[in-house]
Amino acid sequence: MNGPGIDYHAVFQALPGAVALLTPSLVYADVNEAFVAMCGRTREQLIGRYLFDVFPDNPDDPAATGTHNLRLSLERVLATGEPDTMALQRYDVESPDRPGQWLKRYWSPVNVPVLAPDGTVALLLHRVEEVTELIHARGAHGDTDRARALESELYTRARELQEVNERLRLAHAREREVALHLQEAMLPAPRLLGHHHAAVRYRPATGALNVCGDWYDLVDLPGRTAVAVGDVVGHGLRAAGVMGLLRSALSAASRVADGPARALEVLDLYSRDVAGAESTTAVSVVIDWDGHVLTYSSAGHPPPVLCHADGTVEFLDRATDPPLGARPEPSPRPQARLPFTDGAVLALFTDGLVERRREDIDTGLHRLADALARHRASPPEALADTLLDELTPPTGITDDTALILLRL
Structure with missing residues (x-):
């Protein structure tokens, strides 16, 4: 039996x-x-x-x-x-x-x-x-x-x-x-951020049509770097177009706002006039290289992960608010800070990396944290490939996946 x-x-x-x-x-x-x-x-x-x-x-x-x-x-x-x-x-x-x-x-x-x-x-x-x-x-x-x-x-x-x-x-x-080509043209290429290299990856869903809603962005600022990822609800050319609008808007807001929370508030206001942008999730992290502090805010997005040099892992989950346009009226968004030391690794990602059908998302988050801690010594490019290889199911990912890794 x-x-x-x-x-x-x-x-x-x-x-x-x-x-x-x-x-x-x-x-x-x-x-x-x-x-x-x-x-x-x-x-x-x-x-x-x-x-x-x-x-x-x-x-x-x-x-x-x-x-x-x-x-x-x-x-x-x-x-x-x-x-x-x-x-x-x-x-x-x-x-x-x-x-x-x-x-x-x-x-x-x-x-x-x-x-x-x-x-x-x-x-x-x-x-x-x-x-x-x-x-x-x-x-x-x-x-x-x-x-x-x-x-x-x-x-x-x-x-x-x-x-x-x-x-x-x-x-x-x-x-x-067409949508994939459009998305590729709108997403920024990986580049050196001062002396810090960011490894970025985008993987469309395997054998499915629901692609082109995920994005990432990196913005160089004096002594700081703003890093963001987001996920538009929907698929195809429409989602790719909405993704491009929101990515550009958040990129611009991050250059003038006084923090990631304010940048997301501006994005929330803008998204209300963009058809198809409702319920988009996004998270923004500003890295203060001199002060060794991360400042972050999330609009309903899975929390980024910080892996310290000793293997200790922390989720950036103390400043989470609903997705864009979820409230009847715009309101101030929360913001939190987290110190880091040299040699730590910061990972931002979209839900395709951690979500599995009929599995609690916390299981996927802890699976990512464990893999990140075990392979933290690898260079960012090799680490990105290792994480994708280890976390992708044998049948392939069922949702788009964007991933950014930075050695701090």
Whole structure:
């Protein structure tokens, strides 16, 4: 028995429907008896084998779409971590008793992610409801013409769905590429800040379309440096445009404001006139190099992390306020100070680095703090790469990630 007296394997086998579990590489990990009975294959012919080796498209039908549509659905689930219900599919299946003879089958699949504790997709639950007998029954009761018409319509709809999915994929891919180029053009290049080097990284979400809302900025001031990161709600070209406006506004405000809190107050006022800027999060830190003090303020953003030379880690979380535009009326924002010593490392980042589905964000923050403490002696460039490698799940990040590291 697993868990609190529940035999989960028995539950899986008793599910009222044909269900298979697939690995992220689309290999059968388990199937219930209903699935075995429906597909006409034994467990030994399924477990450990690649899905589309077991069920390829009919090679005698160049217009077959079952494999293509199913692959797209499974890839969407892997990329988004969200369930996907497919339209009714015609999927020809090779007869297990007569190789080379293909049987017309009509399946209605649902694909559901099974998430690991870190929020990544560990398995895919593939449930299939078969309606082949329903269509055949119409023909058996003398309604042959209607059955054939229904079959033709279903097949046509499946092909139309494939074409629509392909057009959407290409359109999203073009928008994603343009938005990424726009974002790259608007974000500042890494450079020396006096004798201090900042390592910056931006990574778009893996296999997803929700990119281009994150930004970072570095502003040189006399004896000081203002560092900021932010995250716009939304994705695509609109988010990239809003990101550019807000980054430029905060950069300008940081040059004249008397501290990060005041700079965020100015940004809050400006954001109220920018469509799509609502609920944006941002954090700004001013580094006083001579006084060895960090002054910071946050608008609903995950707290930066300061790792001292001895490995002690502190979160900059004592001056946090709601995101931009969250209050009905603008109001003063809090500000806090934290001393540092030479050799410390400051990390600012967006939530893609630490957030995982169905995991408390504190878990991700402490994972980052631990990695930062262990690798703190590395140069900033190497440290940035190490943190991304160590904190990125095997399936890739599911949200944009911006990261700034400075050796103080």
